[in-house]
Amino acid sequence: MGLTSKAVLALAIGLAVVLFAATVCLWPRLARRSVSAVFGRVGLLLATQVMVFASVGLLANNSFQFYGSWADFLGRQQELGVVTDGATGASASQNIVRVGMERPDVPGESRTTAVGRIDKVVVAGRLSGIESSAYVYLPPEYFQSEYSRRTFPAVVVLTGYPGTAENLLKGLQYPRTALDRVRSGRAQPMILVMLRPTVAPPRDTECVNIKGGPQTETFFAEDLPDALSDAYRIGKRARNWGIIGNSTGGYCALKIGLHHPDRFSASAGLSAYYRAAEDPTTGDLFHGSRRARERADLLWSLDHLPQPDSSFLVTTSRRGEGNYWGTRHFMAKVRAPAQVSSIVLDSGGHNFNTWRREIPSVLEWMSSRLSED
Template structure:
């Protein structure tokens, strides 16, 4: 069966829609008349055309945005109860799967790297979630056997799936290219959603009396990964990059917790926490806590953090004015850079144009750790 999110199914559905539309136009004169047969034929042809077009459009949209990842996900048939997996206290990261990463250089992990799917449990927060870890080819090469590597946390927007960071936004491929071009040191990517509590958009906030999302990403995650992979422990060797909600979280982690991440990239990010039905009450009525999570307010009123920030926008984007306000508010020792496109919206196409220069910028702000 063709994959629900694959290009072949989208092509087949589009061809079927075109053929059904063409057949309807060709047969329409034959459906003239006032009898019930003519009315039935016209209604049937109209409905067939509409359904075919809507199915094709739906498959293309689903492949682009990742609403449903499989047929069982769409049909709701994958309803088996979960399996409890017991872990020892030290198993903060458990590898649950692997996939080869194919590139022009070949499929061997010493030439292209490897992607591992992992389950991460936070020691202090008790929160658990999944992630995809891209290990660059150098991680497996003998010359780097004692080397520790910098880490870049990569966050999706909300809602989003980390798989799209691999397939649609092509972070591993772009990272490998940047490494080969000497624009980025060999870097481990940790690709995740910005939420760690089901379908609630926590905006990466430590919610009073609720999930401590910020602590998970800034404290639990770096410690857990450092026990499993050869990663640097100096915050100068850690960065975070994200789009939309993930971009807001990235900036906030660096600005609020510079001892966790010293560099952050926000692709079409915004600068204060959203508040809607998906977030609920994030601050428990605490206006001071809400203010502390307002990044423009922090730049204007808090001591500057020793971090490097990259903001992306375009003249068409809704965040353009706020980005200019951020530029006008920062002060040393904070370093701030921007990418401003002539045109571009809040979408994957825009972000894939910004990722290569963003990775090159990261290469100038990530420190290669010392050998183990």
């Protein structure tokens, strides 16, 4: 049974209830002052508390998808297989390997031509030297004969730190939401490339190129779109590519879009911040370089670098988010030819529930700004 399965959660809750009931029933018999009675009381209390905490932890994980599997929870690296099959999805490419496939979570449907497909791939960065796993959602139109010669726009979707890519599938439901938007006529079919910004775990690189360290910005801005365009029917121009992220992923999305308008024409930051974090999880990102630190400050970049011919979308809430004033400042600094849009909720915290309220509109906005090649 998987870590996020309902059966595991139900089992944990059931055991917690049984142990609580056993404690209440057996407590009078264990009230004696013998050694065995003392150990019995301690054992029942400890077991009950462990199962209560386990139930709460599993419930929180199912809601926020901190960990997607037991291996992820235990910190184990999963061995990657090698599959080279490009007939109906990824084409042969030295920079991308498909290691698995799954069906989008759409009740009552199973046909690829009706719901699409999710490929799990490993991307090898030609310039950065970074390898990272990702999920690629291919919309149903990708497999329909009338679209067989069409290229599709693509959107890179990033989690926060230290989130997992599974968060984007299960917690935030990007593929299912994208399918709903297309079915309702509110968005065009788009390929989604879903992964986490933590490509050098456990370090949070803030999507910057670190001197003598991971070249994360190069991976996202150059390697990733090149590899995906070679493997799937995706255009190579900026108008074919967008990038979305939440929290740390939101900062990364805006940063990559701002600094690489030749690769991404639209970028959206959900609950983003606007200056690279510097803390124990990041280590020394800039090695004393004032220029590198300033460039990683998006507000500084808007003031001192040429404004790109790109579109930006930022989200916040008046109550519950800490980025409200930073978002206002970012919007105030965007000037032509750049364009900026926003989603401002009356209230909403820094969590999955807030982002799920924003994602449908974000995908519609992104769809309106991208085009096929």
